[in-house]
Amino acid sequence: MIGDPVRLKTAATLVLLGLLTMLAGIGQLTFWAPSETVTASVPSDTKAAPLTVIDQKLIALHEGPVKIKIQGEGNFIVATGRPDDVEAWVGETAHNTLTGVSQDQKSLEVTAEDGEATAPTPVGSDLWVNTEEGSGELDYTWNPPAGGEWSLLVASDGTKPAPSSISMTFPNNATTPWAVPLIVLGIIIILVGAALPFVARALAARRKDNDDDAPRDGGETTALPVQSPADGADRRRTPGTEGSALRVTAVAGALVATLVGGTAVAAQAVPASNPGSPSAPAAEGGDAQPVMLESQLQRILEQVASTVDAADAAKDAAKLAPRVDMMELQVRTANYKIRSAVSAYEARMPVRATKLQSSVISTKRDWPRTVFALTQGDGNVVPQVLTLVQLSPRENYKLWGTAPLQPGTNFPSFPVPREGTAPAAADDKTGLAYSGNEALGILGEMLTTPDSPNRSKLADGQSSPYIAGALTYQAETVKNGTSANFKFTHTPVTNQTVVLRTADGGALVVGRLDFSFEGTPKAAGDKLILEDDSAVFAGGKETTTGMSLNFAESVAVYIPPAGSSDPMKLVAATRGLVGASFK
Numbered sequence: 001m002i003g004d005p006v007r008l009k010t011a012a013t014l015v016l017l018g019l020l021t022m023l024a025g026i027g028q029l030t031f032w033a034p035s036e037t038v039t040a041s042v043p044s045d046t047k048a049a050p051l052t053v054i055d056q057k058l059i060a061l062h063e064g065p066v067k068i069k070i071q072g073e074g075n076f077i078v079a080t081g082r083p084d085d086v087e088a089w090v091g092e093t094a095h096n097t098l099t100g101v102s103q104d105q106k107s108l109e110v111t112a113e114d115g116e117a118t119a120p121t122p123v124g125s126d127l128w129v130n131t132e133e134g135s136g137e138l139d140y141t142w143n144p145p146a147g148g149e150w151s152l153l154v155a156s157d158g159t160k161p162a163p164s165s166i167s168m169t170f171p172n173n174a175t176t177p178w179a180v181p182l183i184v185l186g187i188i189i190i191l192v193g194a195a196l197p198f199v200a201r202a203l204a205a206r207r208k209d210n211d212d213d214a215p216r217d218g219g220e221t222t223a224l225p226v227q228s229p230a231d232g233a234d235r236r237r238t239p240g241t242e243g244s245a246l247r248v249t250a251v252a253g254a255l256v257a258t259l260v261g262g263t264a265v266a267a268q269a270v271p272a273s274n275p276g277s278p279s280a281p282a283a284e285g286g287d288a289q290p291v292m293l294e295s296q297l298q299r300i301l302e303q304v305a306s307t308v309d310a311a312d313a314a315k316d317a318a319k320l321a322p323r324v325d326m327m328e329l330q331v332r333t334a335n336y337k338i339r340s341a342v343s344a345y346e347a348r349m350p351v352r353a354t355k356l357q358s359s360v361i362s363t364k365r366d367w368p369r370t371v372f373a374l375t376q377g378d379g380n381v382v383p384q385v386l387t388l389v390q391l392s393p394r395e396n397y398k399l400w401g402t403a404p405l406q407p408g409t410n411f412p413s414f415p416v417p418r419e420g421t422a423p424a425a426a427d428d429k430t431g432l433a434y435s436g437n438e439a440l441g442i443l444g445e446m447l448t449t450p451d452s453p454n455r456s457k458l459a460d461g462q463s464s465p466y467i468a469g470a471l472t473y474q475a476e477t478v479k480n481g482t483s484a485n486f487k488f489t490h491t492p493v494t495n496q497t498v499v500l501r502t503a504d505g506g507a508l509v510v511g512r513l514d515f516s517f518e519g520t521p522k523a524a525g526d527k528l529i530l531e532d533d534s535a536v537f538a539g540g541k542e543t544t545t546g547m548s549l550n551f552a553e554s555v556a557v558y559i560p561p562a563g564s565s566d567p568m569k570l571v572a573a574t575r576g577l578v579g580a581s582f583k
Contacts, residue, residue, distance in 0.1 A: 011196040014189055022186025037067075038090045038105045041167040042098065048161035050119055051095035054168075057082045058108070059096050059142060059264075064171035065141040070154060072163025074252065075135050079128040079153040082289065083448040084365060086151040088393035089127055089523060093119040098166070099210035119158040120237035126300055126396045128153075129293055146293055146418070234503070290420030291369045291390075297361065297417075300388065300397050301353035308332075308351040308399070315340055325398040326496060327512050327552045331576035334537075338577070344533045346495050349384060349404060351378025358411055360500055360508070363420035367392050370423070373512065374411050382407065385556050385572045387510050400496065401512065401554040403572035406465055411571065412502040412558050425506055426497040432559050436499035436509035439557045439568055440492035444513050447471070447490040458533065458557075459569040466555075466573035470515075477517075483526040487518045489551065507562035508571065515551035515575060520583070530580065546583035551575045556580055 042238045045288045059066060081089070095116040098108045129145045132138060138500075140470065145148055155162045167216035289581070292300075304323045317333040324332065331348065338345045352375050369390045376383040376553035388397040405411060414421050429435035434442070446452045447470050458464070472514050490513045497511035521544055528543050535541040556572040 007029050007153050007379055008197055010195065012130065014192055014196065015194060018189030020186070022183050024186070025532040030349055037169050037171060038101075039110045039167055039169045040101045040105055041109050042110060042164060046164055047112055047507045048164055049094045049096045049112065050117065050155065050158055050160070050162060050167070051090055051419075052154040052162040053090060053095055053097040053163075054088055054154065054166075054251060055097055055099045056149040056151045058168070059150060059152065060096055061101065062170040066141045067169040068142060068152075069167045069169070070134060070138045070140065071165035073135070074160065075133065075158060076138070076154065076156045077123055077140065077164050078132040078134070078140055079122050079155075080130050080574065081127050082147060083151045085127045085393065086153050088367075089122065089125065089153070090119070091393070096162075097166075097481070101170075105311055108166070117154070121156075121157045122153055124153050124396070126292075126296065126390060126392070127393060133354075145295075148289060157280045157290055163470070168295050172181055185486075202560060211332075250403050251253070255305055266411075270490075275481055284524060287364065288420060288422070290363055290417060292361055292371065293366060294359055294361075294417045295370060297373065298353065298356065301356065301375065301386070304388070304397070304399050305351045305353040305377075311336075312347060312350065317565075323396070323398055326400040328399050328401050330578050331554075334578045338533045338536050341536045342374075345533055349381075349402065349574075351357050351375075351384075351386065351399065351402060355383075357383055358414065360414045360416050361420050361517070362416050362423050362500055364423040369397075370500070372500065374405070375406075380404075383411070385510065389498075396516075401510065403510070403554040403556055403574050405572050406570055408465075409569065409571055410504065412498070412508050413504065415503050422501045424499040424501060426494060426499055426509070426511075427554070428499075429562070431505060431562050432507055433562055433564060433569050434495050434559050434568065436511070436559070437492065437494055439509050439559050440494075440511050440513065440555070441495060442568070443467075443555060443557055444490040444492050444571065447513070447515075448488055450475075455566055459567045466568050466570060467554045470575075479529075481519065481528070483522050484519045484528050485522055487516075489516045490514070491516070499559075502558070506564070510556045511557060513553040513555060515553050516547070517549040517551070519548075520546040527555070533577055534580040537577075538582050540582070543582040546582050548583065549577065550579040 054068075054485075068078070070076065079086075092115045094117060095113050097113070100109040101109055102105070115276060121199060122556065123131070123133075128423045134139050134140075142152070150240045154166065219477075264424075299448045307320065307323035311317065311324070311332065315336040317329070317336055320329055335348050339347060354377035356374075356375055358375060362370050364370070367390065371388050372386065373386045374383050374387060382404045384402050386399060387401040389400045392455075424430070424432070424436065426436040429438065441451075442454045443455050445454055446458055446467060450471050456468075460522040470490075474486075478486050493512040493514055497509060499507050499509045501507050521528060525544065528547050530538055530541045530543075531548060534547075534549055538547060553573065553575040555570065557572050558569040560568065
């Protein structure tokens with residue numbers, strides 16, 4: 001029974017090695033586990049700049065929330081925008097861009113771009129989906145506001161250096177791939193060690209039984225001497241016992257030492273991801289990202305409505321400047337002038353941000369950019385179409401036109417705002433029955449000429465409320481002005497025409513017509529008498545030489561897709577007096 005102690009020693013050794021292996025695996029998940037986060041900071045020797053951009057590739061480098069700590073003097077802002085919007089707003093201004101993380105994951109990689117020393121303040125820009133403001137220090141947690149790619153802009157007021165002390169804490173995605181295999185391997189080794197004495201004893205008993213069954217009178221058995229070891233000790237080894245057990249123990253020990261030593265280091269050294277690896281998936285929808293989110297549009301509408309309300313109440317056109325331009329600025333300015341002299345004159349329909357019934361957001365990402373909104377609030381008898389235009393990245397959206405929906409007319413259906421609406425050039429009729437310019441030209445002709453040959457191209461012809469009203473006004477003017485000759489023209493203003501595709505493959509064209517109304521006396525001494533509103537611009541009510549009235553018309557026309565037999569439809573329209581003069 002000399003082999004029993006050896007077998008027990010081998011079994012104990014295997015159990016110990018199994019325990020060590022299992023503990024090594026557990027250690028990978030506990031005291032050897034890598035840190036849950038990694039923090040990288042902007043190097044202290046980074047040159048100051050008025051703007052700092054945190055690139056979308058850096059934001060998307062690790063999955064999960066990113067915590068950003070910013071320290072600087074005074075007030076500053078962190079603005080969220082699409083990468084191309086941030087780049088466009090930065091423009092030629094000198095700036096630093098945080099692009100990645102160093103190999104040791106302790107420093108943020110920074111690229112510097114020289115340029116203009118100052119920029120306008122980014123506070124209040126319509127490009128930003130949201131902003132965070134800080135004073136001295138800000139702890140900011142980044143979470144994407146929607147799908148797609150995003151960048152961050154950090155700045156003070158555009159004239160002072162942006163905060164230079166920035167650190168970002170990312171989730172550490174380092175893994176411990178050997179943890180579970182080590183635990184499983186340890187359990188297996190323990191089980192083998194625990195079973196070894198019993199298996200060996202069973203095998204020994206079986207060999208004994210075999211020896212007892214062998215013939216005992218068939219000859220002699222000669223025992224060969226075992227070669228003595230070099231040190232002269234007389235050691236004999238039972239075949240299949242101590243030698244093989246020790247070899248197994250040595251191999252297992254070497255394997256465990258390699259696994260424990262190697263993986264313990266690897267678990268802490270494997271980085272979460274390579275700073276040079278590809279960023280998160282591209283923005284949903286590829287290059288067709290809408291120019292804003294609905295939350296941005298709602299914020300912009302509220303600011304526009306508030307601006308117009310204040311100007312309307314004060315009848316002060318200067319108050320319109322921050323948020324109103326082009327035709328709407330001209331029409332409301334004229335309205336204020338008339339109302340200041342003629343108290344009974346009707347005010348323009350108010351602009352409301354409430355009850356946003358439809359939003360039409362373009363995917364045209366270069367400038368100018370245009371969006372439509374259909375709103376109805378207090379003072380809006382019917383919904384009205386608002387046209388908002390942003391001329392350049394550093395300018396905000398301004399209201400270019402308002403047009404009430406025609407009674408009995410439905411607003412066209414557009415793709416959902418998160419997908420955006422494709423634009424079309426005003427002179428492009430690809431996929432459309434008419435181009436935008438053609439549509440407005442046909443409308444202008446129909447308003448000018450009652451028996452227009454294009455009458456059938458626009459739904460309901462003269463029975464359209466606005467068209468019928470305009471033609472009636474012109475006919476009655478001629479009828480009542482027996483001593484004068486009159487001329488009416490409705491001319492499209494092509495540089496204010498915007499076309500956006502509808503969900504059915506058609507389009508909505510929104511634009512302006514200039515309505516000119518001229519009158520001249522038929523005979524010497526005949527007089528033309530103006531209404532009170534026109535007299536405010538002309539400087540008097542009577543003339544014997546002739547007069548000219550000018551109106552701005554805001555219109556929206558639905559164009560069916562190419563191949564459709566349906567006519568166009570006048571969706572929305574209104575006009576406002578903008579001037580009058582004597583000849």
